[in-house]
Amino acid sequence: MNAKPVRTGKTKDVFELENGNYLLKFKDDCTGEDGVFDPGANSVGLKIDGVGDVNLRMSVYFFEKINAAGIYTHYLSADLENTTMEVLPARPFGNGLEVICRHKAVGSFFRRYSDYIEEGADLPAYVEMTFKNDEKGDPLVIKDALVCLGVMSEEQYEEIKAMTQKVTQIVADELLKKGMVLYDIKLEYGYDREGKIMLIDEVASGNMRVYKDGSYIDPLTLSSLFFA
Numbered sequence: 001m002n003a004k005p006v007r008t009g010k011t012k013d014v015f016e017l018e019n020g021n022y023l024l025k026f027k028d029d030c031t032g033e034d035g036v037f038d039p040g041a042n043s044v045g046l047k048i049d050g051v052g053d054v055n056l057r058m059s060v061y062f063f064e065k066i067n068a069a070g071i072y073t074h075y076l077s078a079d080l081e082n083t084t085m086e087v088l089p090a091r092p093f094g095n096g097l098e099v100i101c102r103h104k105a106v107g108s109f110f111r112r113y114s115d116y117i118e119e120g121a122d123l124p125a126y127v128e129m130t131f132k133n134d135e136k137g138d139p140l141v142i143k144d145a146l147v148c149l150g151v152m153s154e155e156q157y158e159e160i161k162a163m164t165q166k167v168t169q170i171v172a173d174e175l176l177k178k179g180m181v182l183y184d185i186k187l188e189y190g191y192d193r194e195g196k197i198m199l200i201d202e203v204a205s206g207n208m209r210v211y212k213d214g215s216y217i218d219p220l221t222l223s224s225l226f227f228a
Contacts (some may be wrong), residue, residue: 177225
C-alpha cells in the first residue's frame, strides 16, 4: 500500500495511506538534551536502538485494552516487524493539546502547589490540560479558557475528562499487575470527521510516570519490566 509522507515528528513520522487512514512510523529517536534521555524534553537528543519497537508494542497493548473497554481510539492495527501503526484520521483540538491525569502529587503539579500539599500525596484522578507549544513551555490551560478561545466546548471538555480518567485507570490496573504504581500519565485526543472524540497518539512508557517499591522507574526500564 502506497504511503504519502505527511509530517516528520520527533519520535514518529506520519504517512497518509490510499485508504484514507494514516500510518505512524515509530522511530528510535528520543527526546532529551546533551545525549541524556528525557521524555519531557522538547527536542530530539539521542537515538536508542529498539525504543521505537517497545513504544509501539506498549501502545498496541494498551490501545487494545482501551478499545475493548468501549473507549474510542484512533488505533486500527500494527505491523510490529516494520514498527508501524495504522490509525484513523483525526483532527487535533486547536494546535494540539496534552491531557494529564494525576494519581499522585509530583512533578509540575507539586512544584505549583507545594504550599498546599505534600509530595506524593494521593490525588483523585486529577485532570489538567496544556497547549502543545515548545516555545512557550506547554502552558497550562483551564476549561473556561478552552471554551473562551473556541478550542472546545464545555461538553467536549467534560467528555475528555471522563475518558481520561477511565483510560488512566485501565493503565494503572495493568501496571499494578506488574507490581508498579502509576503516578501520572499524559494523553492526547482528537476528533473524527463526525466530530466524535477519540484517544490518539501513543500510550507508552515515555508518556507516564511510574514507581515500583517507592522508587521512580525511568521509561526505558519500565518498558523492559512491563514485557518481562
